[in-house]
Amino acid sequence: MEGHREEYENFMRENENLVNRCIRRSLRSVTQKNSWKLVNEPGGITTEELLTLSRGIRSLFLSQPMLLELEGPITVCGDIHGQFDDLLNVFYMCGLPGTEKPAKNGKPSRRARYLFLGDYVDRGYRNLEVVALLFAFRLKHPDDFFLLRGNHESYLLNMSFGFLDECKERIREDKKRRVFLELNVTFNHLPISAIIGKRIFCAHGGFSPDLYDLDQIRSIRRPQALRPSGVMADILWSDPCRFSNPNAEFFTRYWGVNKRGTAVAYGQKAVDLFLERFGLDLVVRAHECILDGYLFEHNMKVLTIFSASYYQELRSDLGQYHTNRGAVLEVSADLSCNIKTFIPFWLTSDRDDISPDLERFAGYKHASICISELKEYDNYKDVFSENPLYWTLRYFEEDEEMGDDQEEEGREDKGFFED
Numbered sequence: 001m002e003g004h005r006e007e008y009e010n011f012m013r014e015n016e017n018l019v020n021r022c023i024r025r026s027l028r029s030v031t032q033k034n035s036w037k038l039v040n041e042p043g044g045i046t047t048e049e050l051l052t053l054s055r056g057i058r059s060l061f062l063s064q065p066m067l068l069e070l071e072g073p074i075t076v077c078g079d080i081h082g083q084f085d086d087l088l089n090v091f092y093m094c095g096l097p098g099t100e101k102p103a104k105n106g107k108p109s110r111r112a113r114y115l116f117l118g119d120y121v122d123r124g125y126r127n128l129e130v131v132a133l134l135f136a137f138r139l140k141h142p143d144d145f146f147l148l149r150g151n152h153e154s155y156l157l158n159m160s161f162g163f164l165d166e167c168k169e170r171i172r173e174d175k176k177r178r179v180f181l182e183l184n185v186t187f188n189h190l191p192i193s194a195i196i197g198k199r200i201f202c203a204h205g206g207f208s209p210d211l212y213d214l215d216q217i218r219s220i221r222r223p224q225a226l227r228p229s230g231v232m233a234d235i236l237w238s239d240p241c242r243f244s245n246p247n248a249e250f251f252t253r254y255w256g257v258n259k260r261g262t263a264v265a266y267g268q269k270a271v272d273l274f275l276e277r278f279g280l281d282l283v284v285r286a287h288e289c290i291l292d293g294y295l296f297e298h299n300m301k302v303l304t305i306f307s308a309s310y311y312q313e314l315r316s317d318l319g320q321y322h323t324n325r326g327a328v329l330e331v332s333a334d335l336s337c338n339i340k341t342f343i344p345f346w347l348t349s350d351r352d353d354i355s356p357d358l359e360r361f362a363g364y365k366h367a368s369i370c371i372s373e374l375k376e377y378d379n380y381k382d383v384f385s386e387n388p389l390y391w392t393l394r395y396f397e398e399d400e401e402m403g404d405d406q407e408e409e410g411r412e413d414k415g416f417f418e419d
Helices: 002-033 047-062 084-094 127-140 163-170 176-187 231-237 268-278 359-365 371-380 388-395 404-412
Strands: 067-070 074-077 114-116 145-147 193-196 200-203 255-257 264-266 282-285 294-297 302-305 326-331 337-342
Touching: 002 047, 002 127, 047 127, 047 176, 074 084, 084 127, 084 326, 084 337, 127 145, 127 163, 163 176, 200 268, 264 268, 268 282, 302 326
Parallel strands: 067 193, 074 114, 114 145, 200 282, 282 302
Antiparallel strands: 074 326, 193 200, 255 264, 294 302, 326 337
């Protein structure tokens, strides 16, 4: 692992300006264009620069174990699924990575740190932007920003659920397949689980009936393609049994058949045995769209977090968006938990000012849900003290009249998040 860490440090010495520029322009593209595009766009980053970030981050992933051991405070986020506006909302609520959150309500200030539970791509409109910004923040803050793998970080899935289509539409003919394949190679380097404060187990889906020792996770070699069965498949694909009860049959109380057709479903008894075996208190996972953004199950020992609000997948029977809230979990240094939920920023702002280029809003507007129904959300207008669309602008006001070369030179020492 030391050799991989050295490779990462060498990469950052050579490419730190690219990482900074990717972060700055990811956020600025929102404030200036309201189109949420960054890759292969004027003022954005090129395909080759995206691939440079992708190759460079592999050594950082390999420098840390397959099972991360983290401490609080940290913010845990669920599925993003290419919804770049939701990713920005998360950073707006909880702080940009690496910055200090001010003291509030008697709570001390703390550094904004993140753990994402996977499913960054598919179904949404801005997969490339989500991947680019997450990779850049991971490179910029290797000890404060962490990414786990979801089941959609596999070419067998993301070639069918939108990521490949976006690469075909937005990347030049001779490079579109190369970008798709190289990003999936990088996904094969992602860790699959984390433990916070030695008490909270985090993964995309859950755990496995074949997991008897945590070293089984640590010993999984990378790069590793996602296989249809085994410990890794269960951790990324499994779900809680929702019909578990004390009088149910054995397999529903312990392990059941997963409705997805792969991996397993774990019942109350399986959760109790897993937590007891490894000295844990809670399983935090993502993987499922939840109406309120979060859901406690199995005597509040399993928590599902879903961070993609108004989920992109249209319901086949009604042709409507999933009108769910997004949520994140804030874990403090003493492992106390606080859940924050949110809705799309375009339901809290002046909708007359929203650009038609914002596909999520345009798609919702033209869905079968009547626009008049948006009125029920008027009471949420005060949720944000300022529109997240314009929130990032204050970080870049000093850059407006600078050229690219001046921009890099002017920000390198000062830090690109400072006013």
